[in-house]
Amino acid sequence: MSTKPRxxxxxxxxxxxxxxxxxxxxxxxxxxxxxxxxxxxxEPDFPTPEYIVKAAIDAASKPAxxxxxxxxxxxxxxxxIVAKTKRDSNYEITADQVLVTNGVKQxxxxxxxxxIDPDDQVILPSPYWTTYPECIKLAGGxxxxxxxxxxxxYLVSVEQLEAARTSKTKALLFCSPSNxxxxxxxxxxxxxxxxxAVKHGIWVITDxxxxxxxxxxxxxxxxxxxxxxxxxxxxxxxGVAKTYAMTGWRVGWMIGPKDVIKAATNLQSHLSSNVxxxxxxxxxxxxxxxxxxxxxxxxxxxxxxxxxxKMLNEIPGVNCPTPTGAFYVYPSVKGVLGxxxxxxxxxxSAELAALILDEVExxxxxxxxxxxxxxxxxxxxxGDDDIVEGITRVQKLLSEAx
Numbered sequence: 341m342s343t344k345p346r347x348x349x350x351x352x353x354x355x356x357x358x359x360x361x362x363x364x365x366x367x368x369x370x371x372x373x374x375x376x377x378x379x380x381x382x383e384p385d386f387p388t389p390e391y392i393v394k395a396a397i398d399a400a401s402k403p404a405x406x407x408x409x410x411x412x413x414x415x416x417x418x419x420x421i422v423a424k425t426k427r428d429s430n431y432e433i434t435a436d437q438v439l440v441t442n443g444v445k446q447x448x449x450x451x452x453x454x455x456i457d458p459d460d461q462v463i464l465p466s467p468y469w470t471t472y473p474e475c476i477k478l479a480g481g482x483x484x485x486x487x488x489x490x491x492x493x494y495l496v497s498v499e500q501l502e503a504a505r506t507s508k509t510k511a512l513l514f515c516s517p518s519n520x521x522x523x524x525x526x527x528x529x530x531x532x533x534x535x536x537a538v539k540h541g542i543w544v545i546t547d548x549x550x551x552x553x554x555x556x557x558x559x560x561x562x563x564x565x566x567x568x569x570x571x572x573x574x575x576x577x578x579g580v581a582k583t584y585a586m587t588g589w590r591v592g593w594m595i596g597p598k599d600v601i602k603a604a605t606n607l608q609s610h611l612s613s614n615v616x617x618x619x620x621x622x623x624x625x626x627x628x629x630x631x632x633x634x635x636x637x638x639x640x641x642x643x644x645x646x647x648x649x650k651m652l653n654e655i656p657g658v659n660c661p662t663p664t665g666a667f668y669v670y671p672s673v674k675g676v677l678g679x680x681x682x683x684x685x686x687x688x689s690a691e692l693a694a695l696i697l698d699e700v701e702x703x704x705x706x707x708x709x710x711x712x713x714x715x716x717x718x719x720x721x722x723g724d725d726d727i728v729e730g731i732t733r734v735q736k737l738l739s740e741a742x
Contacts, residue, residue: 354474358709359717362693366703377730378703379718382519383587384667386640389633392584392625399621406617411609412601413440413593414620420627421593425576428551429562439601439608440615440623444549444579444592446608449475451545451575451594452511454604456481460510465496466711467670469519469547481510487711490661490672494521495529498536511543516560517550520710520717521670522645522663524558527566534567544570547577549592550666552634555642558664572597582666583634584626591615591623641667644720644727651731652718655738667721670707674714679741688713700733 345352359382366378387393399405412418418435425431441447448471456462458480464472466487473483486504488496501512514533516525525533537544546563554560564571579592594604614620645662648669652660657675673689682699686692693706693716707715720727 350478353477355470358470359705362703362705365697369701374701376697376701376703377722377726377733379720379722379730380703380705381719381721382668383721384582384585384637385721385723386585386633386637388585388589388622389626389629391629392586392622395625396589396618396622399618404617405621409614409617409620411614412605413438413615414617414624417620417624417627420624421595424627425595429548429565431562431565431576433595436598437595437601439594439605440620441579441592441594441608442612442615443581443587443590444547444577445471446612447577447579447592447594448472448545448547449478450604450607450611451577451596452476452479452481453607454600455543455575456510459508461506461508463501463504463509463512463542465501465513465515467494467518467520467707467715468513468710469515470709472513476513482508484509485711490659490670493661494518494523494670495525498532501533501536505540505542509540509542511545512537513545513547514563515547517553517558517663517665519550519666520668520705521661522666522668523661523670524554524560524663524665527559527561530561530563531566534563534570537573538567538569541573543573543575545575545577549577549579549582551578552583552631553638553641553667554665555638555645556662556664560665575600580623580626583631585633585637586622586626589619589622591619641720644722644724645669647724648718648720648727648731651728651735655735657738657741667719669718669720670710670715671718672714673716676738676741677714681737681741689715692716696734696737700737702730702733704734 362380366376369376418438421438452475456479460481462476462481464483466485476483486496486500551560564574575596581587652671660671689706690708705717
């Protein structure tokens with residue numbers, strides 16, 4: 341029998357997606373009849389708008405959509421992305437700067453794979469989305485985490501970035517509005533970070549997937565708009581998933597310098613070829629339509645945001661900053677850790693999340709999925725009644741801490 345491992349070290353070293361694991365466990369328990377309320381989902385709880393669904397139905401009946409199409413995306417979709425980028429960000433690009441991908445996850449992977457070499461370092465502001473460090477690792481790079489806690493509203497400073505910079509620093513990952521915290525950098529902060537990157541010749545991979553989910557007057561300007569000198573060393577990641585409630589349709593894209601997009605397209609031609617044509621046709625309908633649906637979702641998310649922040653901050657030992665973007669809250673639970681709750685004394689947020697799920701059947705994602713322990717991520721992309729019921733259960737449980 342061979343002594344060689346069955347699974348390669350490269351793939352075996354990839355950490356499980358904690359967000360999908362929590363959401364999957366909650367759904368499995370619910371399917372088994374348990375009254376679980378899951379706050380782990382990273383997707384809107386609204387249906388895809390009807391006009392988008394209709395476009396997909398129409399597309400499915402046309403034989404041209406049953407065949408291979410160009411790897412970088414349908415020309416009509418790339419043109420729609422060009423127009424959308426000008427409309428929403430006031431950033432002018434051309435179609436050959438766009439590569440359509442199977443969701444933004446593929447764009448994240450391909451962005452790092454295209455520009456990162458072994459031993460390159462990528463500065464990764466923390467808390468971060470759980471997929472980023474795994475994609476950096478797969479590309480052969482090293483993630484250098486820079487942590488900003490709740491006292492900084494989870495926003496890293498230029499001084500912190502500079503302290504983390506070395507001769508091996510190749511890129512910075514930037515995400516605003518943030519998953520998991522919902523924090524949004526101000527235009528002044530965005531500009532300062534962009535200028536720092538230009539000064540030191542550092543690439544910026546900027547994830548703009550939550551660009552339209554903003555509250556309290558917050559704005560999310562695109563980095564190369566505020567810092568035009570950055571455009572030749574910047575890759576923008578975006579998609580239809582969060583804005584149009586299309587997470588399952590798997591349409592994202594990357595925007596960048598032509599040589600980078602050409603190289604990433606070559607990678608994708610071997611990896612997956614074109615994105616599903618039916619999904620691409622649906623995305624065209626989404627991007628060429630209006631933003632009425634996202635504005636309606638935004639009203640509901642804003643109401644839920646205020647509700648969940650208020651309820652979490654009523655719990656002794658919990659500190660929940662008010663997010664101004666996305667649909668997540670990221671409370672610190674450090675004041676609860678180490679206390680006895682129903683015979684157990686959780687020392688980490690992972691242990692606390694497990695206790696909450698076991699005792700009151702509420703699923704949240706622990707901070708360890710996004711960086712240091714001491715935090716929980718709750719999505720408020722679920723109904724108001726479920727938020728009230730779920731957080732009330734958590735309130736009652738944690739009020740027993742002693």
